[in-house]
Amino acid sequence: xxxxxxxxxxxxxxxxxxPPVLYVKGTLTKKDNLSMSIVGSRGxxxxxxxxxxxxxxxxxxxxxxISSGMARGIDTAAHQGALSAGGRTxxxxxxxxxxxxxxxxxxxxxxxxxxxxxxxELPLDFxxxxxxxPARNRIIAGLSLGTIVVEAGLxxxxxxxxxAAMEYNREVMAVPGKIDSPLSxxxxxxxxxx
Numbered sequence: 672x673x674x675x676x677x678x679x680x681x682x683x684x685x686x687x688x689x690p691p692v693l694y695v696k697g698t699l700t701k702k703d704n705l706s707m708s709i710v711g712s713r714g715x716x717x718x719x720x721x722x723x724x725x726x727x728x729x730x731x732x733x734x735x736x737i738s739s740g741m742a743r744g745i746d747t748a749a750h751q752g753a754l755s756a757g758g759r760t761x762x763x764x765x766x767x768x769x770x771x772x773x774x775x776x777x778x779x780x781x782x783x784x785x786x787x788x789x790x791x792e793l794p795l796d797f798x799x800x801x802x803x804x805p806a807r808n809r810i811i812a813g814l815s816l817g818t819i820v821v822e823a824g825l826x827x828x829x830x831x832x833x834x835a836a837m838e839y840n841r842e843v844m845a846v847p848g849k850i851d852s853p854l855s856x857x858x859x860x861x862x863x864x865x
Contacts (some may be wrong), residue, residue: 692792696780696788707819711858712824727756761790761812770797
């Protein structure tokens with residue numbers, strides 16, 4: 672769908688660099704304009720997974736669509752939490768929809784496309800490359816009224832999503848973790864910055 676299509680998410684149109692085209696598997700609805708992003712570390716702790724799933728479940732139960740990147744760890748837990756509440760979720764892929772990344776999320780990809788949408792601005796055959804992640808993260812932030820960071824290291828891509836959300840004048844929240852955990856240093860840095 673292109674930028675002028677009525678299905679194009681209104682909140683995403685409001686950022687200064689919206690994707691001109693979105694490739695979509697599933698459906699986007701007006702309800703998706705009430706969306707929150709949940710992002711964090713791929714190599715997360717059990718605590719991080721539980722909090723991600725918990726926040727997604729509660730927000731989804733309250734009518735929010737949950738957006739994330741379908742990566743291992745926090746993202747996967749967020750999508751699963753939304754689905755467990757019978758809610759909507761949007762996965763922003765880092766590659767074309769002809770690929771599923773990570774491959775072990777094939778079933779999750781199918782469930783999301785039935786209860787929301789898997790989207791990306793890249794054509795079908797684009798492979799998952801590290802260079803695609805920053806652009807993907809800006810879409811996650813742009814789709815949402817706010818971004819919740821659960822477990823992020825100091826060099827985490829989740830912090831890129833949080834920075835994009837701040838640039839778009841969206842809310843940014845962070846879940847505190849264990850004080851000695853390197854997985855929580857980025858989250859704690861966001862809290863410290865206010």
